[in-house]
Amino acid sequence: xxxxxxxxxxxxxxxxxxxxxxxxxxxxxxxxxxxxxxxxxxxxxxxxxxxxxxxxxxxxxxxxxxxxxxxxxxxxxxxxxxxxxxxxxxxxxxxxxxxxxxxxxxxxxxxxxxxxxxxxxxxxxxxxxxxxxxxxxxxxxxxxxxxxxxxxxxxxxxxxxxxxxxxxxxxxxxxxxxxxxxxxxxxxxxxxxxxxxxxxxxxxxxxxxxxxxxxxxxxxxxxxxxxxxxxxxxxxxxxxxxxxxxxxxxxxxxxxxxxxxxxxxxxxxxxxxxxxxxxxxxxxxxxxxxxx
Amino acid sequence: xxxxxxxxxxxxxxxxxxxxxxxxxxxxxxxxxxxxxxxxxxxxxxxxxxxxxxxxxxxxxxxxxxxxxxxxxxxxxxxxxxxxxxxxxxxxxxxxxxxxxxxxxxxxxxxxxxxxxxxxxxxxxxxxxxxxxxxxxxxxxxxxxxxxxxxxxxxxxxxxxxxxxxxxxxxxxxxxxxxxxxxxxxxxxxxxxxxxxxxxxxxxxxxxxxxxxxxxxxxxxxxxxxxxxxxxxxxxxxxxxxxxxxxxxxxxxxxxxxxxxxxxxxxxxxxxxxxxxxxxxxxxxxxxxxxxxxxxxxxxxxxxxxxxxxxxxxxxxxxxxxxxxxxxxxxxxxxx
Numbered sequence: 001x002x003x004x005x006x007x008x009x010x011x012x013x014x015x016x017x018x019x020x021x022x023x024x025x026x027x028x029x030x031x032x033x034x035x036x037x038x039x040x041x042x043x044x045x046x047x048x049x050x051x052x053x054x055x056x057x058x059x060x061x062x063x064x065x066x067x068x069x070x071x072x073x074x075x076x077x078x079x080x081x082x083x084x085x086x087x088x089x090x091x092x093x094x095x096x097x098x099x100x101x102x103x104x105x106x107x108x109x110x111x112x113x114x115x116x117x118x119x120x121x122x123x124x125x126x127x128x129x130x131x132x133x134x135x136x137x138x139x140x141x142x143x144x145x146x147x148x149x150x151x152x153x154x155x156x157x158x159x160x161x162x163x164x165x166x167x168x169x170x171x172x173x174x175x176x177x178x179x180x181x182x183x184x185x186x187x188x189x190x191x192x193x194x195x196x197x198x199x200x201x202x203x204x205x206x207x208x209x210x211x212x213x214x215x216x217x218x219x220x221x222x223x224x225x226x227x228x229x230x231x232x233x234x235x236x237x238x239x240x241x242x243x244x245x246x247x248x249x250x251x252x253x254x255x256x257x258x259x260x261x262x263x264x265x266x267x268x269x270x271x272x273x274x275x276x277x278x279x280x281x282x283x284x285x286x287x288x289x290x291x292x
Numbered sequence: 293x294x295x296x297x298x299x300x301x302x303x304x305x306x307x308x309x310x311x312x313x314x315x316x317x318x319x320x321x322x323x324x325x326x327x328x329x330x331x332x333x334x335x336x337x338x339x340x341x342x343x344x345x346x347x348x349x350x351x352x353x354x355x356x357x358x359x360x361x362x363x364x365x366x367x368x369x370x371x372x373x374x375x376x377x378x379x380x381x382x383x384x385x386x387x388x389x390x391x392x393x394x395x396x397x398x399x400x401x402x403x404x405x406x407x408x409x410x411x412x413x414x415x416x417x418x419x420x421x422x423x424x425x426x427x428x429x430x431x432x433x434x435x436x437x438x439x440x441x442x443x444x445x446x447x448x449x450x451x452x453x454x455x456x457x458x459x460x461x462x463x464x465x466x467x468x469x470x471x472x473x474x475x476x477x478x479x480x481x482x483x484x485x486x487x488x489x490x491x492x493x494x495x496x497x498x499x500x501x502x503x504x505x506x507x508x509x510x511x512x513x514x515x516x517x518x519x520x521x522x523x524x525x526x527x528x529x530x531x532x533x534x535x536x537x538x539x540x541x542x543x544x545x546x547x548x549x550x551x552x553x554x555x556x557x558x559x560x561x562x563x564x565x566x567x568x569x570x571x572x573x574x575x576x577x578x579x580x581x582x583x584x585x586x587x588x589x590x591x592x593x594x595x596x597x598x599x600x601x602x603x604x605x606x607x608x609x610x611x612x613x614x615x616x617x618x619x620x621x622x623x624x625x626x627x628x
Contacts, residue, residue, distance in 0.1 A: 016428070020531045024425045028436060031422055034499065035443055038454040041465055045457065053457075057468040099340045106337035118338060125349040127553075129560040129608070131581045132601040135594050136352035136359060165348040168341060197333060226447040228563040229581075233589070243449050247567070257457050264450035275445035276438060283511060 046262035053257040068262040072249075075259055080238075081245035082267070088156050088241055089224035092163035096220045097213060100168055104175035105201050109187070119176075126169040130229050137162065138233055154236040162230050167220035174219075178212030179205060215282040218275055225271050242267045353605075360599040366592035375595070382599035393587070397600060399575070400583035404559060407490060407579060411497040412554045418498065419505025420543070424535055427513050437510070444503035452567040455496045459483035459568075484569060489577040497564050501557070505550060512546040513539070548619045555615075556608060580604060 045053050047064045072078050103122075107115060141153035152158030186208065187200040195203060206213065231243040246267065249260035275282070359375075360382050362368075368375035388394040422440055426433055443451060458465040460483075467480040483492045520538050529537060562581040565573055573582045584604070588597030 016531045027421055028425055031418065032436060032439060035439060037465075038451060038458065038499070039442065041458055042450075042454045054463055056472070057463055057465045099344065102337040103341040106334035110334035112331065112334045115334075118342070121350075122341065122345060125345060127556045127608070127612070128349070128353070129581060129601065129604055130562060131560070131584045132356055132605055133349055133352035134585075135588055135597055135601065136355035137348065139359070139594070140352060140355060161344065162348055165344050168344065172341065222445070222447075226449065226563075228449055228566055229585075232566070243447070246449050246453060247570070249453075257460075257463070260453055261457065264453050268446050268450045271447060272442065272445045275441070279438065279441060279445075283507065 042261045042265055045258055046265050048258050050256065050258055053261075068256075068258040069266070071256070072259045072263045072266065075256060076245055076248035076263075078242075078245065078263060078266075081240055081242045084156065084235075084239055085225060085242040085267075088159050088163065089221050091156075091160045092167070092224040093217055093220040095160065096164040096167045096171055097217050099164070100171035100175055100216060101201070101206065101213065103168075103172045104179055105205060107172070107176050108179035109184070109197075119173075122169045122172060125165075134229060134233060137230075141234070153234060154239060156239050159230065159234050159239070159241070162234065163224040163227060164220070166227065167216075167223040171216040171220060174216055175209070175212055178209050182208045211281040211284050214278055215284065218278050218282055222271050222275065356598050357602055359594060360602050362595050364593070364595035364598070378595065382595045383603070385596050386599045386603060393596070396578075396587075397583065400578045400580050403490065403576065403578055404580040407493060407497070407577070408555060408558045410494050411501065411558045412551065414494070414498045415501040415554060415558075416505050416547075416551060418502035419507075419509050420547075422502075422506045423509035423513055424539060426510065427539075440506055441503050443500055444507065448500065448563045449567045451500060452496055452564055455492070455499070456484065456568050459492050485574045487576045489569065489574040493565060493568060493577045493579075496568060497558060497561065500564065501554065505554065508546060508550050509543060512543055516542045552612065552615055556612070559608065560604075 044059075044061055046068055047066065048061050049063060049065050049067065052058065052062060106112075107119060138153065141158050145151050145153050152161070182205055187195075187197075187204045190200040190204045191197065226243065228243045231241045235241060235244060246260070246263055249256045249263060361377060361379060362375040363378045363381070364375045385391070385393055386397055389398050426437055457463075461467060461480050464483070466483060467477075470476045471480045481488055483489065516539065520542075521534055524534050524538055560581055561579060562585065565577060565579050565582050566585075569577065571586075573579070573586070584597050584600045587600065588594055
């Protein structure tokens with residue numbers, strides 16, 4: 001059954017030769033297996049008792065138990081890490097998206113001096129090694145804390161500031177592409193009707209760009225939720241996020257692999273579910289922003 | 293934020309109707325000609341983004357370069373301005389390849405190059421293959437497309453911890469398959485320590501990285517006009533020829549950016565080795581980011597660590613410039 005996708009793009013409707021169909025079948029099966037292997041290990045091992053994950057690996061679990069899902073909350077303070085990650089990633093996402101919307105609107109709708117310098121600089125910061133500004137940023141945060149009393153090092157605030165700049169360049173880039181695809185006539189008409197530029201942005205451009213904004217939000221949340229390097233340096237016991245906290249199951253002398261798998265699954269659910277629900281928007285946003 | 297709101301009503305006659313209460317605020321600020329104020333709005337909109345980029349990326353980068361010329365040990369962490377200047381000493385230590393520190397850095401650099409070559413190559417290959425195979429619609433295509441994006445959606449640490457479990461010597465899946473079931477190895481191998489660790493690192497990195505290549509290439513494939521394929525089919529070109537003659541050349545501009553982005557991300561990767569190996573990365577998989585992190589935070593010698601970071605940045609800049617020069621020239625050549 002040909003879908004709309006099939007009519008819009010793709011190779012000729014001419015029947016593909018057998019060699020191609022078989023290659024496709026084999027290649028896609030292998031790739032699917034590669035992708036699914038850790039997912040299967042994660043799910044099946046999270047339901048095994050400890051002695052089963054400590055001995056030889058078994059494809060088919062001998063007995064199933066949900067005990068690991070109960071124990072994960074006591075072995076490490078997972079709930080606290082979870083809340084920290086939610087606060088940090090949520091705040092970073094909201095701030096990053098709002099700032100990116102303003103910046104992308106300026107670039108998309110106005111001509112001004114330094115526009116090119118801005119876009120190139122912002123994009124190139126994305127390329128620099130995190131390790132390069134980790135050490136100075138660590139020192140800057142420590143020194144700001146010593147001299148002004150504003151605790152950025154070890155606090156959620158410092159992490160939020162850091163993470164929101166991580167997703168900012170790509171978000172701005174993607175939203176510029178998205179805003180460019182919205183006809184200027186729309187916001188110009190609104191301004192003729194007496195809206196200021198900002199009102200035109202929020203009343204006309206933002207509603208028309210919802211798919212792009214959703215895509216950018218998903219991206220920003222995933223970036224903040226998964227970051228490890230800065231989380232490992234910039235947090236303390238009270239503000240630790242999942243990225244660091246999850247290693248509590250695996251780096252001690254006793255390795256609770258079943259709990260590590262259960263916890264991995266639990267912390268993945270919010271992002272994977274969100275991503276899979278909204279992936280349509282993300283692909284559309286990428287198409288509008290990236291492929292130019 | 294407040295600044296943008298108060299400026300807004302003053303931007304011009306059209307804005308008069310925006311807010312009822314704007315009259316008072318308008319009288320409060322000095323009158324600036326509308327022309328200039330309108331010109332200022334884009335800068336105002338960019339201000340938060342610029343400030344944050346300055347605070348988190350650009351200023352730290354400058355500070356990092358300054359730090360690399362100082363003897364910055366743990367005694368000066370709280371007051372790094374007091375650390376003594378040492379000129380190029382940190383750089384001399386970093387590139388003295390006969391001494392242990394320089395030798396280790398050089399080794400780490402080579403390991404990173406080998407790792408990046410295979411990880412990027414395989415991630416791209418998997419991505420382009422999957423994108424082309426899913427170009428035409430068939431039953432199950434939507435499902436596979438979603439499935440292939442799962443590694444991209446999973447948080448790095450959750451995925452890598454699972455791989456770390458699979459690579460365990462005694463209770464992992466990999467040795468169970470290779471040793472117990474297939475009998476390929478005489479002994480169960482160590483994957484996370486020793487020389488094998490680089491294979492483990494490449495496998496995990498490819499698993500995590502290829503869906504991004506797939507996503508970008510899939511988006512690019514949707515922009516190839518269908519008429520090209522129809523014309524080729526009329527001329528008698530088969531599927532394989534269409535892929536070679538139409539699909540691959542059309543992907544070239546996307547590939548140019550994609551390979552560069554994958555290279556930079558993979559070369560700088562910290563998360564994967566850090567979660568896979570824990571604090572002690574084996575020498576065989578001592579990636580450059582991990583190496584700099586360790587030499588800075590384990591020895592608390594931030595000066596040398598900064599010098600290494602600056603050298604890494606210079607290397608990446610040179611590679612990027614050469615790459616862009618070569619690929620753009622190649623593209624121009626093919627048009628001529």
